[in-house]
Amino acid sequence: MHNLMILGAGGHGRTLCEMARLLGYTDIVFLDDNASPIHDTNKLIIGKISELQLHIKKASHVAIGIGNNKLREQLYQQIISLGIHPVTLIHPFAFISPSATIAEGSVVLAGAVVGANARLGAGTIVNSHSTVDHDSTLGDFVHLGVGVHLAGGAVIGKSAFLQAGTVGGYNAIVHDYSVCPAGTIL
Incomplete structure (x- = not known):
């Protein structure tokens, strides 16, 4: 096996x-x-x-x-x-706050930072060198591209795709299924 x-x-x-x-x-x-x-x-x-x-x-x-x-x-x-639960993979060079919550099937890649009380839904991707700051919430199946930076309190809706270099200020909101092109400022 x-x-x-x-x-x-x-x-x-x-x-x-x-x-x-x-x-x-x-x-x-x-x-x-x-x-x-x-x-x-x-x-x-x-x-x-x-x-x-x-x-x-x-x-x-x-x-x-x-x-x-x-x-x-x-x-x-x-x-x-099928009765299987997908694994969560966190790169050894990522930082995850001890108070953060990451649901199953998610991946956090190299250089990423997930801050205090952040919550990542099922099947999320936090790509290389991205930041999910304190008290932010990512809905299920959100995909953060390379170098996405979200300040504290951001709320990213289900299945949203924030492409490379997207930046969200404090309490930024992205609706379900939204696509933010590369370099978007929220």
Whole structure:
């Protein structure tokens, strides 16, 4: 049995693979419906995501390596319906306040900071060098791109996508399913 299966072998999935190795996972495989252009990842693809039910019992842990919020939510719901709970992965070079709450299936990448009393919903992505300051809330399946910075008290709605370099001031609000283009100032 493998100790981690990542759904998706694209850029985000490969990033999770490298992070998982830093966290001590040693036997990592992928499911992906498309062949990856990265040769060393191809040998780790054991099947297709569309065949998830055939492969789900082949690993002790599952992570969702899909950046697309809608697809990530669909896979999350499918995994839950199979009685599996996706792992939360936090890079060893991220800082998470002891009072922060991070729901299952979320990922926090290198250099990210999650402040005091911040709350991250299920399946969220806090990308490299992003900040979720004190008392902020990210809804389920939110995706913060690289270098997103949210000041205290920000509220980011379900499945919102804040692209690279988005900056939100104190108590900023982003509605459910919103997309903030790169460099947006809230």
